[in-house]
Amino acid sequence: MMDLALSKAQTQIAAAQKGVPAIKAFFDAVTFTISYVVHDLETRRAAIIDSVLDYDPASGRTATDTADAIAAYVEAQQLGVDWLLETHAHADHLSAAPLLQERFGGKIAIGAHIATVQQTFGALFNAGLDFRRDGSDFNRLFMDGDQFAIGGLAATVLHVPGHTPACVAYVIGDAVFVGDTLFMPDYGSARCDFPGGSARTLYRSVRRLLALPPSTRLFMCHDYLPEGRDDYAWETTVEAERQGNIHLHDGVSEDDFVAMREARDKTLAMPALILPSVQVNMRAGRLPPPESNGVAYLKIPVNAV
Ligand SMILES: N[C@@H](CCC(=O)N[C@@H](CS)C(=O)NCC(=O)O)C(=O)O
Ligand SMILES: [Fe+2]
Numbered sequence: 001m002m003d004l005a006l007s008k009a010q011t012q013i014a015a016a017q018k019g020v021p022a023i024k025a026f027f028d029a030v031t032f033t034i035s036y037v038v039h040d041l042e043t044r045r046a047a048i049i050d051s052v053l054d055y056d057p058a059s060g061r062t063a064t065d066t067a068d069a070i071a072a073y074v075e076a077q078q079l080g081v082d083w084l085l086e087t088h089a090h091a092d093h094l095s096a097a098p099l100l101q102e103r104f105g106g107k108i109a110i111g112a113h114i115a116t117v118q119q120t121f122g123a124l125f126n127a128g129l130d131f132r133r134d135g136s137d138f139n140r141l142f143m144d145g146d147q148f149a150i151g152g153l154a155a156t157v158l159h160v161p162g163h164t165p166a167c168v169a170y171v172i173g174d175a176v177f178v179g180d181t182l183f184m185p186d187y188g189s190a191r192c193d194f195p196g197g198s199a200r201t202l203y204r205s206v207r208r209l210l211a212l213p214p215s216t217r218l219f220m221c222h223d224y225l226p227e228g229r230d231d232y233a234w235e236t237t238v239e240a241e242r243q244g245n246i247h248l249h250d251g252v253s254e255d256d257f258v259a260m261r262e263a264r265d266k267t268l269a270m271p272a273l274i275l276p277s278v279q280v281n282m283r284a285g286r287l288p289p290p291e292s293n294g295v296a297y298l299k300i301p302v303n304a305v
Contacts, residue, residue: 012173013174013213021038021153022038025235026073028052028093033050033052034222035052037070040150042152045151046074047081047083049087051100053067054066054067057272057276064099067096071104080104081100082151084106086110087178088163091273091281094285095284095285108140109140110166110284111166113159113161113166115141117195125282125299126299127279137283137284138284155173162192163179163197178209178220181206182218182220185240187224199258199261200258215239218237247260279298
């Protein structure tokens with residue numbers, strides 16, 4: 001069957017060879033997340049991808065050091081922010097998108113299947129009626145194959161579920177921000193045991209990403225520094241993943257991947273910040289409304305996850 005979204009992305013990558021985006025990575029050493037600022041050199045319009053709001057679970061305090069570094073870069077480069085893009089509702093860190101939006105403007109966007117994620121977590125946290133579960137807390141919801149612009153740069157969205165049902169990858173110029181699908185070749189792939197996750201679905205999403213041209217640049221959302229490597233890394237190519245990804249190189253069958261992934265997922269502890277993260281990120285990165293004393297509270301569901 002013809003994959004229209006993928007052929008749009010392929011056409012875009014082929015056309016991008018002379019207008020490649022400027023990409024700046026920001027590594028958060030607490031959650032091992034890589035955020036990106038991507039901009040068009042001609043117009044200086046920009047997108048901020050997967051920004052991080054620092055959160056200390058012991059004190060319940062947020063901090064903006066990581067987001068401030070992104071903001072300082074945006075200011076120094078004199079960029080205009082059009083988009084605050086999330087690859088998914090992260091389970092390991094709070095998003096700084098609302099904070100950066102207040103400062104710079106731009107639209108907060110995520111995959112349209114976020115509504116499914118909001119229903120699951122809205123029920124888990126027994127959120128009140130004020131919590132809308134239709135994605136309307138976000139400014140834009142992307143479907144597979146949707147296209148948008150960052151100044152003169154073309155961007156195409158690919159729905160790549162598996163880690164979560166709403167995961168998307170952003171193809172911007174010739175670069176792909178893969179979210180939690182593939183990790184660096186020597187680390188493999190994202191876990192698939194969160195609500196609505198599926199190893200089989202992730203396999204199919206990854207095969208789609210790896211059908212992009214071999215030289216396509218891929219930018220990871222996390223790097224957990226596997227044994228045998230000394231430096232964090234977040235950029236690779238389709239070709240390198242196809243040849244060397246330890247979980248998903250060419251030739252690994254769907255059934256073998258599913259068996260490996262499901263066995264590995266049983267060994268993983270929950271991310272340290274999963275409970276604060278999902279109840280903030282399901283609200284597009286906003287805290288629950290303050291109570292009558294003016295304080296916002298995060299809940300801990302006991303024996304429910
Ligand atoms: N130790 C990390 C684990 C975070 C985690 O589970 N990350 C997800 C992505 S949100 C993943 O796919 N991890 C793969 C793995 O740990 O092998 C934490 O506590 O934050
Ligand atoms: Fe994730």
